[in-house]
Amino acid sequence: xxxxxxxxxxxxxxxxxxxxxxxxxxxxxxxxxxxxxxxxxxxxxxxxxxxxxxxxxxxxxxxxxxxxxxxxxxxxxxxxxxxxxxxxxxxxxxxxxxxxxxxxxxxxxxxxxxxxxxxxxxxxxxxxxxxxxxxxxxxxxxxxxxxxxxxxxxxxxxxxxxxxxxxxxxxxxxxxxxxxxxxxxxxxxxxxxxxxxxxxxxxxxxxxxxxxxxxxxxxxxxxxxxxxxxxxxxxxxxxxxxxxxxxxxxxxxxxxxxxxxxxxxxxxxxxxxxxxxxxxxxxxxxxxxxxxxxxxxxxxxxxxxxxxxxxxxxxxxxxxx
Numbered sequence: 001x002x003x004x005x006x007x008x009x010x011x012x013x014x015x016x017x018x019x020x021x022x023x024x025x026x027x028x029x030x031x032x033x034x035x036x037x038x039x040x041x042x043x044x045x046x047x048x049x050x051x052x053x054x055x056x057x058x059x060x061x062x063x064x065x066x067x068x069x070x071x072x073x074x075x076x077x078x079x080x081x082x083x084x085x086x087x088x089x090x091x092x093x094x095x096x097x098x099x100x101x102x103x104x105x106x107x108x109x110x111x112x113x114x115x116x117x118x119x120x121x122x123x124x125x126x127x128x129x130x131x132x133x134x135x136x137x138x139x140x141x142x143x144x145x146x147x148x149x150x151x152x153x154x155x156x157x158x159x160x161x162x163x164x165x166x167x168x169x170x171x172x173x174x175x176x177x178x179x180x181x182x183x184x185x186x187x188x189x190x191x192x193x194x195x196x197x198x199x200x201x202x203x204x205x206x207x208x209x210x211x212x213x214x215x216x217x218x219x220x221x222x223x224x225x226x227x228x229x230x231x232x233x234x235x236x237x238x239x240x241x242x243x244x245x246x247x248x249x250x251x252x253x254x255x256x257x258x259x260x261x262x263x264x265x266x267x268x269x270x271x272x273x274x275x276x277x278x279x280x281x282x283x284x285x286x287x288x289x290x291x292x293x294x295x296x297x298x299x300x301x302x303x304x305x306x307x308x309x310x311x312x313x314x315x316x317x318x319x320x321x
Contacts, residue, residue, distance in 0.1 A: 020089055020090075032097075034083060035097050035098045035101050035102075036101040036102060037101075040151075040153060041064065042064055042066060042069045043104060044063075044064050044069075044077065045061060045111070061136075063079065063099075063102075065077070065080055066105075081098045096145060097148075099148045100148045100149075100150055102150065103151035103152070103153055103190075104153065105155055106133045106137070106153065107133075108130050110127055127157075129156060130156045131173035131176070134152065135176060149184070150187070152188065153190045153269070154177070154189065154191045155194075156171075156191070156192075156193065156194075158170055158194070159193055159194050160195055160196055160212040160215055168246075168250035168253045169250070174254050174259055178263060181265050181266045184265075185264065185265050186265070190269035191269065192269050193216075194271075195208065196213065196269075197209065197270050197277065198276055198283065205286075206286060206290035206291075207234075209309070211234060214229050214247075215243060215250075216268040218230070218247035218250075219256055219268075220256060220318070220319065222251070222257060229308065232304050232308075233301075260319060264318070264319060267317055267318035268316055268317040269317075270313055272313070277313050287302065287305050287306055288302070291305070
């Protein structure tokens with residue numbers, strides 16, 4: 001399937017603006033520069049004040065920069081693409097282009113529940129999961145506009161190590177995600193469990209990362225690849241076979257083998273908000289530190305740890321890698 005490119009005007013309409021009088025090819029370069037963020041954009045819904053008009057509050061989706069999410073001091077962070085609000089021509093040329101130039105993160109968010117009576121009090125709160133936000137974001141869009149998406153990051157609440165309690169992490173929306181992947185093969189879907197991250201400050205964080213990666217490999221790619229990864233990386237651990245059995249149960253519970261068959265644009269991906277995950281040298285130093293703490297003196301085992309960590313951080317865990 002050929003990826004549909006966003007429409008960008010190549011002609012300049014009559015305007016008093018010197019910017020809009022530039023040739024379309026020059027404007028295209030400016031839009032790309034202005035609408036490309038160094039970090040993924042985060043999906044957010046507008047927050048409104050507690051008034052009688054809550055029942056008819058706006059539900060327009062917004063994409064905001066990561067710095068506002070990490071800071072947390074701004075209750076209503078601004079939309080990343082401000083160009084589209086300047087005038088009609090800039091709206092026509094730039095609305096939606098940020099989808100094409102950036103990865104977009106969808107995570108769980110708390111929303112208020114309201115009574116239909118505008119004079120009634122607030123009923124309470126509810127949590128809308130990451131997948132629901134993603135599908136509600138895509139629902140009103142035309143098919144060709146959905147294909148503007150470049151990389152979608154689904155960041156759900158469940159942790160991989162629900163496996164350690166004997167149950168599989170809930171993934172009820174996996175069939176819909178699989179259908180989306182098959183319908184839009186040019187859009188890369190990255191599914192990020194909360195504890196599949198590398199280099200945090202917890203004890204034995206590298207080992208936890210490797211255990212999560214092995215479980216995800218078993219769940220997505222099956223016994224052979226999972227067994228190879230498990231024995232190569234964690235064969236010395238007494239619980240590794242029990243972990244693999246739980247991951248196989250997870251694979252069967254959500255029918256992952258059938259749903260993800262021939263799907264090449266879905267991957268389990270580690271969280272990349274750590275300096276250790278981004279920098280190869282820092283990754284190696286962190287692994288070496290944890291290996292020393294765990295009294296791992298086998299150079300070949302350390303090399304395998306480093307190789308798998310590099311592979312997962314740079315390519316994720318998919319049917320193709």
